[in-house]
Every structure is written in structure tokens, then in C-alpha cells.
Amino acid sequence: MTTNRATTGAGARTTAPTADLLARTERPDPTFAAAEVGAWPDDTTARLVRLGLLVPIEPAAVSVCTACGFDHVEPVQWAASAGAERRAYLVCPHEGMAVPLDPAVLRQWAVRAPALAAVVASAAGAAGAVTARVPGRVWKLGTLRLGGRVWVAFLAVGLTRPDAAAVVEAVPKLRAANALVFVPQTVPPPTVWADRAPVVVPLTDLLTLGPKGMTADRELLASAVTPATRPVPKEAGRTFPTPPGATWEQVTLVVGEHHVRVQVGSVTERFGFAEAGFADRRAKGAPDDAWALLGLLARSRGTLGTDDAVRTKSGGLKQKVGTLRTRLRGLLGIEADPFHPTRKGEPYRTRFTIHRDGPVVFPTPPGATWDDLTVTETSNGVVISMTVERRDVASAFDETGGHRRVGIATRGERRSAHTLSDLGLTDPDGAPTRAGAALLDLLRGGGRLTRPQGAPELLALGRALSQFFQLNAPPLAFDPGRARWVARFEAESLVPPSDRS
Structure with a gap:
């Protein structure tokens, strides 16, 4: 069940639709809410629907109340109207009133993994029919000729779930010497394959959504299956005693x-x-x-x-x-x-x-400030994005036609995924500390958190963030007028309330 949270609009944060789609495919119930697809570039959802990768499903059954400041979720109710369309609303128990909802923001789409299998087979140039080997989890895509060999291609979904080893065991050809296994996003651990691991290629490395559909990077695919034929060089020193078969x-x-x-x-x-x-x-x-x-x-x-x-x-x-x-x-x-x-x-x-070796720190470039930083909660931890300035040299011509070299500066983005442990915000058992829990609350509150001035968990959080990002300025400010803390960086959460622990 998906909870509707954000709304679409000019302020929505743009994301990478292909990566979002593939990451969501790994889940047992891969669905998207309107707020999520609303962050994609225009027409992306329609293109994915035309490809069969997304299909509209029933509207969200619950939604976040926007009539009060308590951040609670209530069931969506529907009432008949004079026209053909029904009206959606929820009842806020705090305000004691019905809160109208826009049906458009309740829309949902489901990812169709069988359609993804067909799209991958076509993009990669596989020959033969696409057949399901484990319904909803494994498909044979056909054969591919790459690197002078013929490969049997498969798409496998959810190989990081607890039942992954059983799924692999049900399809012995997944471990054949010429097996090429595509996974949506995450390479599974070696224990999933037992005795033999095939060549595994994440689709996030391979696929691109273009105007005419999904395309595959053939050069990248060929490099993924080309084995090293030259001897491994060793210039000096000793060699690690790597166990046979290790990856x-x-x-x-x-x-x-x-x-x-x-x-x-x-x-x-x-x-x-x-x-x-x-x-x-x-x-x-x-x-x-x-x-x-x-x-x-x-x-x-x-x-x-x-x-x-x-x-x-x-x-x-x-x-x-x-x-x-x-x-x-x-x-x-x-x-x-x-x-x-x-x-x-x-x-x-x-x-x-x-x-x-030692405390983890973020590679913050010189001159960066908290304003350049975005911290996002995801289902796997926190993703950190920092805007960085890159300096280069370019050619230029003056008014007389003379040639000269000039310095230019361009803005880029550095992204990395981390855990609360990386930020020093977990206890020895791996549970969030009070400062770690405060960070999650801050992200879920869009960078604002109601706590008293001098709250020890917020002071500890400020010290941890300053140390991790190696920035001397404080990352948090207290707003006495509203009695709340405000982040100096952009803070957000992509985890629906129903999935939060």
C-alpha cells in the first residue's frame, strides 16, 4: 500500500527515471506514487507506460493530511459528485474536518517486470523468445554473441531478498559457464550462487531511456563479458592469499x-x-x-x-x-x-x-559550504549530494581573431551513499543514537525539527555532521521565533511513512 505524500509542481526534485524504475523493480511490490513520477522530466511516465514498463493501478488508499501540522496519515475516502468524477477526501481528527484531495496526486503505477524482460532482450539484441523460468523473478531472454562467445541471457529480479538462493537453485542454468545474468540494480552476494557465479550485469549500468525507447550500451556490455586474457602483473612485494574462486x-x-x-x-x-x-x-x-x-x-x-x-x-x-x-x-x-x-x-x-582506516569523512572540496549540500533519506540509508565547482581551460578568440586560453568553471554534482554508522550516529549494536534519530526526523521534516534550544541530541548531531563533512560552520540553526531547528543544507526523505521504522 502506497502513501501519497508530496505533490507535483515546479519545486519537485528531478530524479533519474531509469535508475528509479530499476531500483523499484527489486522490491516485492514495485509501485510508484504520483509524487514520485512527478519528479521525473515531462512525458517520462507516458513513455514508460507506452513501453509497458508501468501500468496504472488503483489510487492510493491512504494520504498524508495537509490541514494540520501533526504529519499523520489517514484513509482516503470517496464521495459521489454531480459530475462523472468522484471527489477524494480524508478526515482530519485534529481539525475535525474533511480535507479535499486532488485525485491526480493519488494516482499510482506498478512496474511490470515481464515487460522489462522483453525490453532488455530487445535492447541487448538477444535472439530467441523471452520465457519465464520463475514467475515474477527469472526470465530467459535468449542468446547473445559477445566477445567471441555465445551467452545465454537471463533477467533475475530480487536476488538480494531472503529467498534468493532458492530462486537461483530453481534455475540451474543461471550458474552455467556461459550464463549472463542481468539484474535491475544490485549485484547479489556471492553466497547466492553457491558453487559458481555467472557474469552479472546491473541494468543501471547498461540501459538508457531515449526518445525511441530503451537502448543498451553495447560497448559496455561487451567489456563486462570479456575475460582478462593477459597474466596478472605483480611489480613488487607480496601477494594476498586470495581463496580460490573469490570475486x-x-x-x-x-x-x-x-x-x-x-x-x-x-x-x-x-x-x-x-x-x-x-x-x-x-x-x-x-x-x-x-x-x-x-x-x-x-x-x-x-x-x-x-x-x-x-x-x-x-x-x-x-x-x-x-x-x-x-x-x-x-x-x-x-x-x-x-x-x-x-x-x-x-x-x-x-x-x-x-x-x-579511521573515522569516515566526506570528501568535501575546498570552498564548499552547507548551501551546496543535500542529504536525502532512502530505503538503504542516506544519499549525499554536493554541488562542486570544476575548473578547466578552454579556447577563446578575441575581437581581432586572436586565439587564447581562458579558465572556465562549471558546476557538477558529487553523490555517495552512506549509512548512519558512517556518520557516527549509531550505537555499538547498530541502532540509531538519539542524534541519529534526530537526523532522520530532520530529513522527514524537510530540514525543520521542533525541539527545544540546547537539545543535547541536536547539539551532538551538529558536531557529528561538522566532523563528517569537515565544515567548520554549524550545520543547524535554532529559530527562537518558531522554537525549532533548521538545517542549513537541503534535507529530504524519499521513504514513505508506511515504510519507516
């Missing part, structure tokens, strides 16, 4: 100033930068540029883009990541690519888990 998804790297701790399953070893193969040959006793890039990747928890503070010439990031890829393969002895396939202009994302 990058099982690897965790914890990076310190001069060391890295590597963990695969129950096996853990600590390496200095030199014995890990990151020594600078030109400067004795110093790490090289690849080590600096590994540290930056650890600070950003596995995501690295052109807007990050990488000291390199234009286009040089790809080369630096290639060097780091070689070092990591040499250290772990795993031939597969440690990075997800990456489209041009998109950030690099690791297949392994990586973070700094």
Missing part, C-alpha cells in the same frame, strides 16, 4: 596513510604501501600516484569521478585508474575487472568495498 565483491580494503588492510572472507592481511606494489620508483620510501588515487577512492567509499580532486591532465583519469586496476589485480590475483563497467563521463565505481 571482487568479496574483497574489502581498509586504507590508511601508509598501509592497506585486505580482507576476503575470513582471511585478513595488512600490507605496507611498498609491499603492496605501490612504491614510487623515483622517490625512495614514498608511495606513487596510484596509492594516492587508492586513498582518494577510499575517502569517497568506492566512487571516483572527474569532479574529484585528482591531479591529472585532461583525460588522464582513465589512465590512472588503469594503473590502479593493474596494481589491484596484482595484489589480489583476481583477473576480473575490479571496477564496474563505466560509460564515458560517469564516475568509476568499485566492485569491492573500500573505506578509510
